[in-house]
Amino acid sequence: TQLLEQSPQFLSIQEGENLTVYCNSSSVFSSLQWYRQEPGEGPVLLVTVVTGGEVKKLKRLTFQFGDARKDSSLHITAAQPGDTGLYLCAVAGGTSYGKLTFGQGTILTVHP
Amino acid sequence: NAGVTQTPKFRILKIGQSMTLQCTQDMNHNYMYWYRQDPGMGLKLIYYSVGAGITDKGEVPNGYNVSRSTTEDFPLRLELAAPSQTSVYFCASRLYGGTGSYNEQFFGPGTRLTVL
Numbered sequence: 199t200q201l202l203e204q205s206p207q208f209l210s211i212q213e214g215e216n217l218t219v220y221c222n223s224s225s226v227f228s229s230l231q232w233y234r235q236e237p238g239e240g241p242v243l244l245v246t247v248v249t250g251g252e253v254k255k256l257k258r259l260t261f262q263f264g265d266a267r268k269d270s271s272l273h274i275t276a277a278q279p280g281d282t283g284l285y286l287c288a289v290a291g292g293t294s295y296g297k298l299t300f301g302q303g304t305i306l307t308v309h310p
Numbered sequence: 311n312a313g314v315t316q317t318p319k320f321r322i323l324k325i326g327q328s329m330t331l332q333c334t335q336d337m338n339h340n341y342m343y344w345y346r347q348d349p350g351m352g353l354k355l356i357y358y359s360v361g362a363g364i365t366d367k368g369e370v371p372n373g374y375n376v377s378r379s380t381t382e383d384f385p386l387r388l389e390l391a392a393p394s395q396t397s398v399y400f401c402a403s404r405l406y407g408g409t410g411s412y413n414e415q416f417f418g419p420g421t422r423l424t425v426l
Contacts, residue, residue, distance in 0.1 A: 202352075204352075207350070229412050231412070231415025238419065238420070239417075239419055239420070240314070240400050240402070240418050240419055240420055241400075241417050242417070243414040243415070246412045246414075248412065273339055283379075286352055286353070288352075288353075288410070290412070295341065295358065296341055296343075296404050296406075296413065296415065297344075297355055297358055297368060298343075298353070298355065298415060299344070299355075300352030300353045300354075301352050302350065302351050302352045303350075303351075303352050
């Protein structure tokens with residue numbers, strides 16, 4: 199059983215469309231991170247959410263942490279081909295060692 | 311700064327062979343990690359280190375070994391390679407920011423390993 203369940207697993211859309219990716223769990227977390235990974239590269243941090251109900255914006259990307267801190271969503275407005283990639287949510291263990299547990303990821307393809 | 315560098319980029323091994331995946335970071339980060347990523351899956355933690363001379367197991371350590379003799383380097387050793395170790399391996403580093411900090415992990419570009 200995965201600690202973090204991401205959905206959908208695959209998403210193929212046209213440029214200009216909006217989309218939402220979900221990261222769900224039955225566990226409560228003190229923080230949650232979203233990473234983006236492009237082919238042939240390592241993941242790159244997009245955002246860290248910490249407070250229940252928190253909303254963070256990064257240009258056309260909006261991240262929300264659930265009120266109960268068990269889930270999170272990533273919404274992209276007017277997707278562009280440059281948004282194509284693998285989106286991963288991750289949580290750190292209960293220590294300060296920063297060990298990350300990742301969801302299985304959402305592969306997003308934005309067609310011109 | 312080069313960040314986190316990994317060598318080699320690609321490698322093909324035969325069953326039973328051994329190899330070392332190299333990882334170096336130039337950011338003076340105390341924490342370093344090794345993850346593996348299988349197709350359609352997220353990353354899984356193999357080993358981690360909180361400083362030179364200190365290492366510990368992650369979620370999937372079997373078949374691997376690590377050492378950390380310097381702050382900069384964190385090599386991953388595969389002994390007796392098996393097809394199940396075919397994967398992409400990522401090294402990452404992070405600066406310790408105190409208890410409860412959420413500092414970013416910086417990842418290398420990965421090593422794609424195939425065991426035949």
